[in-house]
Amino acid sequence: MIASPQYTNPEDYLRLEAESPTKHEYSDGAIYAMAGASDQHVTIALNLATLLRSHIRGTGCRVYIADMKARIEARNRFYYPDVMVTCDPRDPETALYKRFPKLIVEVLSDSTEAFDRGDKFADYQTLESLEEYVLINTRHPRVDCFRRSQSGLWVLQSYTPQSDRVFLESIDFTCSLTMLYEDVVWDEGELGFTQDNIQSP
Structure with a gap:
């Protein structure tokens, strides 16, 4: 920013x-x-939003990408999550922002990673509706998923090519890392998918 x-x-x-x-x-x-966002950033966000849209169709939930704001009233903030899912019937009442997301996803970049992992995450934690906060790496295949436990603690589970499958508990969604990173063009020197670092579906 x-x-x-x-x-x-x-x-x-x-x-x-x-x-x-x-x-x-x-x-x-x-x-x-x-x-502005990089090619990798935009491709990953669009891949995930497309997969989520198909998954939640008919459930009453909605998925938003990039242009919809999340309002954090406790901290007097408005952010634009890369991907956001809300299932709360109160959210359709506000056309310009959503207050009750259950899933927020940020696609990381060099300039925003520290903020996304730090102060922004702290702000998002004040949303009582939020069940999962997901960070997707753009330098190599890795997804960090923070889940709010029943005791209120945030528990980290990471997904890499060795595990292959990504699971989002908040909306009971599973996909492969290959689908999430489909069509991503990795920068020279960055580790993408090879036969050696990913399992077969």
Whole structure:
């Protein structure tokens, strides 16, 4: 994100954002312009959103990608998750943002990884509806899935080519890493999928 000197309230932010050609995230009055995403980032997010849309069709849940905001009222924040799923009947009441997601996915980049793993995750944890927070690596095949336990603790499970299958408990969804990373063009020197580092389906 790129810092902007603008300060405003949530209502003004939503009005300005609806008219802006550039997306901004909102943090307690401060507005931050969002940088563009890489080919890997966009491909992974679209792959997952497509798979999730097929999985939840007819369940009453909705999947959103990139352009829908998540509102974190406890911290006075608005973020744009890369992928978000909500099943709460109250969310259709707000057209510009969703307040009750059960699954949030961020596709990592070099410039945002520390924030996604740190302060942003801390903000997302204040959402009582959130059951899973997922981070997808763009440098090599790896998915880190944080699940909220019954005791309220967040438990990490990681998926790599050795395990192959990714399981999202919040929506009872399973897919292979090969499907998640389909058509991703890895940067030179980065480890993608080879016959040696992935199991057969």
